Amino acid sequence: MNAPPVTVSLVQIFLTFCGIGAGSFGGGISGLIHREIVHKKKWLSDHEMLAGIALSQIVPGANVTNTCVFVGQRLRGVPGATMALGGLLSVPFVATVLVYLAWDWISSVPLMPSVVDGVAAAAVGLNLRLGVVGAQRSFPKIVPILVTIVTFVAVGVLNWPIIPVMAVMAPLSIAAAWPRKSAHA
Amino acid sequence: MRDNIYFALFAVIAPFSLVAIGGAPSIFAPLQHETVDVHQWLTGREFVEMFAVAKFAPGPGAMVSTLIGYKVAGWLGAAVATLALFLPSSILCMAVSRVWDQHRGKPWHKAVEEGLAPVAAGLVFAGILAIFRMAEAGPLSWAVAVLVAAILTWRSKVHPFLLLGVGTVIFVAAALVRMI
Numbered sequence: 001m002n003a004p005p006v007t008v009s010l011v012q013i014f015l016t017f018c019g020i021g022a023g024s025f026g027g028g029i030s031g032l033i034h035r036e037i038v039h040k041k042k043w044l045s046d047h048e049m050l051a052g053i054a055l056s057q058i059v060p061g062a063n064v065t066n067t068c069v070f071v072g073q074r075l076r077g078v079p080g081a082t083m084a085l086g087g088l089l090s091v092p093f094v095a096t097v098l099v100y101l102a103w104d105w106i107s108s109v110p111l112m113p114s115v116v117d118g119v120a121a122a123a124v125g126l127n128l129r130l131g132v133v134g135a136q137r138s139f140p141k142i143v144p145i146l147v148t149i150v151t152f153v154a155v156g157v158l159n160w161p162i163i164p165v166m167a168v169m170a171p172l173s174i175a176a177a178w179p180r181k182s183a184h185a
Numbered sequence: 186m187r188d189n190i191y192f193a194l195f196a197v198i199a200p201f202s203l204v205a206i207g208g209a210p211s212i213f214a215p216l217q218h219e220t221v222d223v224h225q226w227l228t229g230r231e232f233v234e235m236f237a238v239a240k241f242a243p244g245p246g247a248m249v250s251t252l253i254g255y256k257v258a259g260w261l262g263a264a265v266a267t268l269a270l271f272l273p274s275s276i277l278c279m280a281v282s283r284v285w286d287q288h289r290g291k292p293w294h295k296a297v298e299e300g301l302a303p304v305a306a307g308l309v310f311a312g313i314l315a316i317f318r319m320a321e322a323g324p325l326s327w328a329v330a331v332l333v334a335a336i337l338t339w340r341s342k343v344h345p346f347l348l349l350g351v352g353t354v355i356f357v358a359a360a361l362v363r364m365i
Contacts, residue, residue: 023345024243030309032345039341051298052282054305059281060203061274062247069275073282081279089267092244097255097263099242103234106241114360115353116241120316121326122352125333126345127313132334134306144303151307156314166304174300179292 006043008075010083016041017068017087024092025119029064031126034133037071044074050134054170057162064088143176190258191265197224198250198269203277216249226257247271329355 020032030053038049052074056066065085072084099106106112138144147169154165197219201212213236220226227235235252242248247270254266288294317326329352336343336351 022243023349024245025349029245030312035337035341035345047298047302050302050305054301054308055281055285056278057305057308059274059278061278062245062271064245065247065271065275066278069278070282073279074286078279078283081275081282085271085275089244089271092242092248093251093263093267096239096242096244096248096251097260100235100238100252100255103238107237111357111360114356117320117322117326118329118353118356119349120320120352121322121329121356122333122349124313124316124326125330125348125352126337127309127316128330128334129337131306131309131313132338134302134309138303138306147303148307148310151304152310152314154311155308156311162308169304169307170301173304174297177296177299179296 006075008041008043008080010076010079013072013075013080014083014087017072017084018091020068021088022091022095024064024088025123029123030067031123031128031130033064033067033071034130035126044071046133046137048074050137054166058166144173147173147176191262193224194254194257194262194265195269198253198266199273201250202270202273212247213249216253220253226253231256325356325359 016036020029020036023032034049034053037043038046044052049071052070053063053067056063056070059066065088068084068088069081072081074080076083135145135148138148151165151169154160154169155162198216201216201219204212204215217229217232221229221232232249232253235249235256236246238252239246239248248267250270251263251267254269255263258265285294313330316322317330320326332355333348333352336348
């Protein structure tokens with residue numbers, strides 16, 4: 001097993017994922033994780049992160065918690081994964097119950113729906129950036145670009161179930177990335 | 186006898202952890218059936234309200250489970266329900282990640298990583314479409330998302346909370362303009 005690119009303490013992992021959990025609104029969490037872990041802290045590379053996101057969607061469970069477990073495990077093994085998961089869920093755990101208790105008041109505040117929609121739209125922007133980074137890495141190779149487009153159309157536009165689509169697209173894409181034994185030229 | 190309710194919560198919710206393939210949206214319908222119709226822990230209206238709360242509060246949408254636990258048995262119930270939903274799948278994911286890491290450095294591992302990245306990018310784009318569809322988002326949502334992505338491309342160090350704030354300000358301003 002190769003060592004992770006950097007040494008990170010368990011406390012750092014916990015605190016980082018506390019921040020990610022606190023800022024995870026409207027389903028746009030993988031973009032936030034990517035920004036914090038890859039861009040800001042440089043704990044993982046783009047490719048490691050994207051592979052982790054793909055794996056997180058194959059394994060059952062919430063995609064976000066799976067991605068956290070993947071990152072934590074990569075950095076510090078099982079204790080790291082536990083810290084990442086605990087950090088991610090700690091703030092939302094308390095916040096969700098408190099919001100529930102105050103819901104009658106919150107839902108009566110004027111403009112509140114606009115606040116929610118605005119936060120959600122911005123969170124999606126973080127995901128959009130992540131998708132663009134992933135797609136950009138493929139250039140100028142044609143096969144990975146096609147894989148991204150076909151996966152998007154099948155799952156996003158046509159609403160096909162994710163598992164069969166991945167069962168076809170992943171092997172094709174991996175085959176295309178397979179190292180050639182006889183190096184060309 | 187108080188122990189029984191915690192056990193019941195865990196027993197009802199934990200199986201959903203391992204069937205949620207492709208994320209939380211796939212379990213909302215059966216979770217509602219179990220907790221509302223079968224066990225009558227809450228009403229259908231309450232479930233819908235919890236769904237709205239979980240969307241509003243930070244964290245994964247699956248935090249609906251936390252609220253069901255809270256409704257049934259207070260804070261301890263909330264903790265049990267949260268663990269029930271997230272622990273089994275996380276343990277499985279830990280095992281998968283571990284095996285994945287143990288093979289790091291081998292040529293096939295690199296190829297799989299390389300091959301999965303464009304699939305993931307496609308899934309991320311698909312996820313964006315799914316979120317916007319569920320929220321019945323209009324052109325303003327798209328504009329804000331593109332703006333945020335553009336800001337990040339230009340200045341990658343911007344704090345995400347600032348970006349979330351930008352989205353909020355634009356939406357509130359638009360709502361105020363519509364009111365006038």
